[in-house]
Amino acid sequence: MDNRPIGIFDSGIGGLTVLKEVTEQLPNEDIVYFGDTARIPYGTKSKETVMKYSFQCIKFLLSKNVKAIIIACNTASAMALKEALEHFDVPIIGVIEPGAKAASAKSKNGKIGVIGTTGTINSEAYQKEIRELKKSSEVIGVACPLFVQIVEDGWQDTDVARIAAEKYLLDLKEHNVDTLVLGCTHYPILRYTLTKVMGEGVSLVNPAFETAKEAKQILKQNNILSGKVDKPIHCYYVSDDPEKFRRIGGNILNRNIHEIKKVDIENL
Amino acid sequence: MDNRPIGIFDSGIGGLTVLKEVTEQLPNEDIVYFGDTARIPYGTKSKETVMKYSFQCIKFLLSKNVKAIIIACNTASAMALKEALEHFDVPIIGVIEPGAKAASAKSKNGKIGVIGTTGTINSEAYQKEIRELKKSSEVIGVACPLFVQIVEDGWQDTDVARIAAEKYLLDLKEHNVDTLVLGCTHYPILRYTLTKVMGEGVSLVNPAFETAKEAKQILKQNNILSGKVDKPIHCYYVSDDPEKFRRIGGNILNRNIHEIKKVDIENL
Numbered sequence: 001m002d003n004r005p006i007g008i009f010d011s012g013i014g015g016l017t018v019l020k021e022v023t024e025q026l027p028n029e030d031i032v033y034f035g036d037t038a039r040i041p042y043g044t045k046s047k048e049t050v051m052k053y054s055f056q057c058i059k060f061l062l063s064k065n066v067k068a069i070i071i072a073c074n075t076a077s078a079m080a081l082k083e084a085l086e087h088f089d090v091p092i093i094g095v096i097e098p099g100a101k102a103a104s105a106k107s108k109n110g111k112i113g114v115i116g117t118t119g120t121i122n123s124e125a126y127q128k129e130i131r132e133l134k135k136s137s138e139v140i141g142v143a144c145p146l147f148v149q150i151v152e153d154g155w156q157d158t159d160v161a162r163i164a165a166e167k168y169l170l171d172l173k174e175h176n177v178d179t180l181v182l183g184c185t186h187y188p189i190l191r192y193t194l195t196k197v198m199g200e201g202v203s204l205v206n207p208a209f210e211t212a213k214e215a216k217q218i219l220k221q222n223n224i225l226s227g228k229v230d231k232p233i234h235c236y237y238v239s240d241d242p243e244k245f246r247r248i249g250g251n252i253l254n255r256n257i258h259e260i261k262k263v264d265i266e267n268l
Numbered sequence: 269m270d271n272r273p274i275g276i277f278d279s280g281i282g283g284l285t286v287l288k289e290v291t292e293q294l295p296n297e298d299i300v301y302f303g304d305t306a307r308i309p310y311g312t313k314s315k316e317t318v319m320k321y322s323f324q325c326i327k328f329l330l331s332k333n334v335k336a337i338i339i340a341c342n343t344a345s346a347m348a349l350k351e352a353l354e355h356f357d358v359p360i361i362g363v364i365e366p367g368a369k370a371a372s373a374k375s376k377n378g379k380i381g382v383i384g385t386t387g388t389i390n391s392e393a394y395q396k397e398i399r400e401l402k403k404s405s406e407v408i409g410v411a412c413p414l415f416v417q418i419v420e421d422g423w424q425d426t427d428v429a430r431i432a433a434e435k436y437l438l439d440l441k442e443h444n445v446d447t448l449v450l451g452c453t454h455y456p457i458l459r460y461t462l463t464k465v466m467g468e469g470v471s472l473v474n475p476a477f478e479t480a481k482e483a484k485q486i487l488k489q490n491n492i493l494s495g496k497v498d499k500p501i502h503c504y505y506v507s508d509d510p511e512k513f514r515r516i517g518g519n520i521l522n523r524n525i526h527e528i529k530k531v532d533i534e535n536l
Contacts, residue, residue: 038317039307044420046509049306146417146428152312153413160414160435164428241314266534 002224005030005233006215007061007069009054012040013245014148014185015072016252018095021212022070023234026219028226030233032064035249036265038239041148042075043117043184050119054080056265058088060237063268067224070215071095074183074207075117078125091218098214099181099207100129104137106203107179111138113172116183118143126183140175144168144184151186152248156193165190165197173198181205236260270492273298273501274483275329275337277322280308281513282416282453283340284520286363289480290338291502294487296494298501300332303517304533306507309416310343311385311452318387322348324533326356328505331536335492338483339363342451342475343385346393359486366482367449367475368397372405374471375447379406381440384451386411394451408443412436412452419454420516424461433458433465441466449473507533 006026008019012035019033034057036042042050054076061069068091071077071084077094084092103112103126114126121143130139146164155161172180180202182188188206195204219225226232238245242260249257274294276287280303287301302325304310310318322344329337336359339345339352345362352360371380371394382394389411398407414432423429440448448470450456456474463472487493494500506513510528517525 038313040312044308045306046512049508145421146414146423149414149417155414158435160428160432163431167426167428240317244314 001227002067003030003226003228004065004067005032007032007034007064007066008072009034009036009057009061009069010072010185011035011042011076012037013249013252016249017185017188018070018072018208018211020253021208022215025212025216028228028232030226030228032061032066032235033237034060034263035236035238035245037245038265041117042073043119043148044145045119047079047123050076050079051083054084055087056268058084058092060263060265060268062088062090064235066090068093068215068219070211072185072208072211074185075119078120078123091222093211093215093218095207095211096125096129098210099183099205100126100133102207102210103179103181103205104130104133106205107137109176109178110134110136111175111177112179112181113175113177114139114141114181114183115144115168115187116141117148118145120183126181138175140172140177142168142172147190148184148186151189156190161190161193162197165193169197177202179203179205181207183207237263239263239265269495270335271298271494271496272333272335273300275300275302275332275334276340277302277304277325277329277337278340278453279303279310279344280305281517281520284517285453285456286338286340286476286479288521289476290483293480293484296496296500298494298496299503300329300334301502301504302328302531303504303506303513305513306533309385310341311387311416312413313387315347315391318344318347319351322352323355324536326352326360328531328533328536330356330358332503334358336361336483336487338479340453340476340479342453343387346388346391359490361479361483361486363475363479364393364397366478367451367473368394368401370475370478371447371449371473372398372401374473375405377444377446378402378404379443379445380408380447380449381443381445382407382409382449382451383412383436383455384409385416386413388451394449406443408440408445410436410440415458416452416454419457424458429458429461430465433461437465445470447471447473449475451475504528505531507531
């Protein structure tokens, strides 16, 4: 048993969808969350830059004495997980592998769509992972860079969201995919619009949910589940002004976030 | 006379619209351009963070021995120009004041719309500046956070752009503004869509053009125009991978950009 907290990081606020799933599946665990809001987004940036930022996030979380780390950002998982596992001596879990596994298991016709940021899609991380699980899979990745901002503006159920989705998803519909991986932490919030455009018959895979399941598994295997019985402690850190995080983050978690501290991540 | 270069910075690539106007109005000047592509965008971040980033950009340009600095980013101009003028001993020109002056001069009914990033609009920088020039002006600011990504995706002439513009600009149309300030360096690329939505009768103000005019004026007043006769030198620096900048920047300038160097802006 290990009562130290789990560390979770994301380029900003989107990773709270992962935190939410983790708290539901691992309700006794303490958590330290870091959102790199001063440098958000990662999805349009180069591998070198995303690796540098991710390593800084991991070092910060390690300084908070975490026992394991979840990379709640799809871009960072795609671009930095492998290198992070080689570099740091602590269990690190990304969102790609759990999402890919679930998609592979769900798909009946072997045609799987993946949507995400430009960085995630261009990295081919999901595509490679799914094909490794099942060689015959046909995986089509589409970058949907507008979706993050649409969600941040609260426009997920508007005409703008629907028409953008129709444009982005056209190719996936024509290829008759039966499973769609929501490869960006913001996208589950577009679930209603995505279902409307893709049709009820297409399964949506939310890697946040799958990642929390995987995290539970790994903590068990490593014998480091928490033995705490009192109320778990969740601490939040960000690199820009905490106020926006408090407001939008509160909406994602459906509860108030108190205690958010600002960190100068560039100069730790 | 002063043959040292002019420094220009922006959060990324958008400031090249300002550089383009400067090279047309000041064709003999050497230029050092810096695009903070590793931390783009500034428009969603706090004043404190934008100030910190802007000061780092200015320090970098000063290390390149520039004689004057143009803040080509609306958000940075709105949030950091005043403080930068107090802190640095070099002429520094922002895009807000020139844009506001032009809008005030153009408007006949005194009703002026300003569109920009959330940071620029919430700072009220344009609104205050225009009202200072003419107290009776009615100025309405609207944040259009989706527009930057729409332009970066090349979607400026699509249905998505038109419907987003109709949603954002509704209030301005109802208020019958006769002048619209394009308060973000990306927005001139949306000119066609904006004109279609606002109607031909509404004047669009491009602060990039006005800023280049102002820069010429200020160099003259300070007696620091270049006396060079040979071909001017333009150097480009970015904080993330130069490749994307080369590709999209080349489209904005309608010519190839060679020599782009990467700078570790966080650790100078």
